[in-house]
Amino acid sequence: MLHWGVECSVYESINGHYLAARKNKKTIAFLISFTGANRTVIRMARYLREATNNYVVGIVGPHNHVIRKWCHEVVEIANRDSLVSLDVITSFSAATYVFDIFFSLLLSGCYEKHANSSLEMLTYRHILLDEVDIDFEK
Numbered sequence: 001m002l003h004w005g006v007e008c009s010v011y012e013s014i015n016g017h018y019l020a021a022r023k024n025k026k027t028i029a030f031l032i033s034f035t036g037a038n039r040t041v042i043r044m045a046r047y048l049r050e051a052t053n054n055y056v057v058g059i060v061g062p063h064n065h066v067i068r069k070w071c072h073e074v075v076e077i078a079n080r081d082s083l084v085s086l087d088v089i090t091s092f093s094a095a096t097y098v099f100d101i102f103f104s105l106l107l108s109g110c111y112e113k114h115a116n117s118s119l120e121m122l123t124y125r126h127i128l129l130d131e132v133d134i135d136f137e138k
Contacts (some may be wrong), residue, residue, distance in 0.1 A: 001103070001106070006106075013040065013044070014043075014044050014047055014048075016047075019047075019048070019051070019052050019054075022052075023051075023052055023053060024053055025053065026053050026054075026055070027053070027054050027055070028054065028055045028056075028057060029048045029052075029054040029055070029056050029057065030057050030059060030099075031044060031045050031048075031056065031057070031058050031059065031060070031067075031071070032059045032060070032095055033058070033059075033060045033061060033064075033067065034060075034061050034077070034079055034088065034091035034092075034095070035060075035061040035062075035063050035079060036058075036060035036061040036062060036063040036064030036065075036067055036076070036079070037061070037063040037064070037066065037067070041058075041060075041067065042066055042067045042070065045058060045067050045070035045071055046070045048070075049070045049071070049072075055072050055073075056070060056071045056072050056073075057071060057072065057073045057074075057075065058070075058071035058073070058074045058075070059075045059077060059095055059098050059099075060074060060075070060076060060077065061076070061077060061078075061079035061091065062076060062079055063079075064076065075098050077091060077094035077095055077098060078090050078091065078094045079091050079094075
């Protein structure tokens with residue numbers, strides 16, 4: 001999303017100072033919990049909902065009855081409740097699929113704008129791909 005000029009960041013925990021500094025800026029927070037019952041993620045959802053102006057979207061597994069009350073929206077992903085085998089791949093694939101759908105929906109709404117900016121960028125292809133000698137003294 002950074003390629004489109006959408007400001008985004010990824011965190012593994014609450015960055016309280018960052019959130020406090022941006023308290024009045026409307027943003028979307030995506031929280032991922034493969035089980036839906038991760039205590040840290042639940043605490044993050046509650047903080048985001050109560051202390052910030054974030055719209056909270058939970059991408060969570062089936063055990064989401066607690067986190068659900070702190071999220072504005074919940075997208076439930078597959079989880080086979082197996083923590084010791086490779087079944088976690090199902091959860092990874094499901095979360096990736098959800099983000100792919102979000103990405104596609106956003107792109108379809110502004111495709112022409114971003115296609116034009118990409119075409120404009122190609123006019124500087126020779127610089128970006130180092131296709132010619134650059135005179136660094138200019």
